[in-house]
Amino acid sequence: ALAEVRKAEGLAGQSLAWGLWAQASEMTGQLGADDLRRMARGGLTPLTTEQGLSLFEAAGALTDEPVLVPVPLDFAVLRENALTDDVPAVLRSLVRKPPRRLGEEGRTAESGGTHRYADRMRAVPAAERERLALQLVCDQVADVLGHASGTSIKPHDAFTELGFDSLTAVDLRNRLNRATGLRLPATLVFDHPTPGELSEHILNELAPGDTAMASVLETLDRLETVFDALTPEGEGSVATITARLNALMARWNEEREPAGAQDYLSDDAGDASNLSKSLGTASDDELFDFIDNKFGR
Numbered sequence: 001a002l003a004e005v006r007k008a009e010g011l012a013g014q015s016l017a018w019g020l021w022a023q024a025s026e027m028t029g030q031l032g033a034d035d036l037r038r039m040a041r042g043g044l045t046p047l048t049t050e051q052g053l054s055l056f057e058a059a060g061a062l063t064d065e066p067v068l069v070p071v072p073l074d075f076a077v078l079r080e081n082a083l084t085d086d087v088p089a090v091l092r093s094l095v096r097k098p099p100r101r102l103g104e105e106g107r108t109a110e111s112g113g114t115h116r117y118a119d120r121m122r123a124v125p126a127a128e129r130e131r132l133a134l135q136l137v138c139d140q141v142a143d144v145l146g147h148a149s150g151t152s153i154k155p156h157d158a159f160t161e162l163g164f165d166s167l168t169a170v171d172l173r174n175r176l177n178r179a180t181g182l183r184l185p186a187t188l189v190f191d192h193p194t195p196g197e198l199s200e201h202i203l204n205e206l207a208p209g210d211t212a213m214a215s216v217l218e219t220l221d222r223l224e225t226v227f228d229a230l231t232p233e234g235e236g237s238v239a240t241i242t243a244r245l246n247a248l249m250a251r252w253n254e255e256r257e258p259a260g261a262q263d264y265l266s267d268d269a270g271d272a273s274n275l276s277k278s279l280g281t282a283s284d285d286e287l288f289d290f291i292d293n294k295f296g297r
Helices: 002-008 033-041 049-061 075-082 091-092 104-112 114-122 124-146 168-182 195-204 211-230 235-256 261-269 272-281 284-295
Strands: none
Touching: 033 091, 033 124, 049 124, 114 124, 114 195, 124 168, 124 195, 168 195
16 A cells, blocks of 8 residues: 555555565465465465566566566466366456356256255265264365365364464355355354364254254164163152153143144043043044034035
């Protein structure tokens, strides 16, 4: 901004926004191999000392330009990234996005869309579903950070401790959107600060309620297995378990029973036990008469 103001006032001034220099400095000395691979995947290559000095001289000759960006770009990588819209906004005008062939949008949407990914996830047990979602997140986190694989990423690792910033957060969001077909927000890693929390959020977005319902069914399966092996030591234990199961079942039925249905039943037979006995001995005609009188045709 200072260079632009000075240039507007007819004064000397020029700002150079340098890309990465290959020679390590105090600013870049802490960058590791993973950081360099991540930058290379974005189409940014390091400047050699010779390139830097040459660009410095070239910039000095462009006296009418207050701000220049001397940085080498790998356009082959940028064109490849443009296929998936994975090019930073500041560079998009430099790369022409190849036109999609007729019908390609539909195939792309089908291959990465929410419905197809959600269907694949529903086809496996809940525990496997959770594992696959976590693996997806960890693999994408590793790609964003430049790691060789997602095995180094743990479910409870905080994204901030892993080195995420606003740019890498958006990169991860974009990758997960493409993989799942979801429309996740840019604040994703800040709203769900660990891979484990993020994978749970993705499962809930794919099928709200399905994860909880599958967990309930698996819990019932485990409970049934426990019952099969159970040998109660006394009548008191049996009575306690029976009472709790009956209370839980009554609560479940109460929350899901249509309003007024219990009134219809209790008005006719006094209670569920009497009604069951009445219906058990009733003829077909009596059953149809009962249904007609209570609920209409």
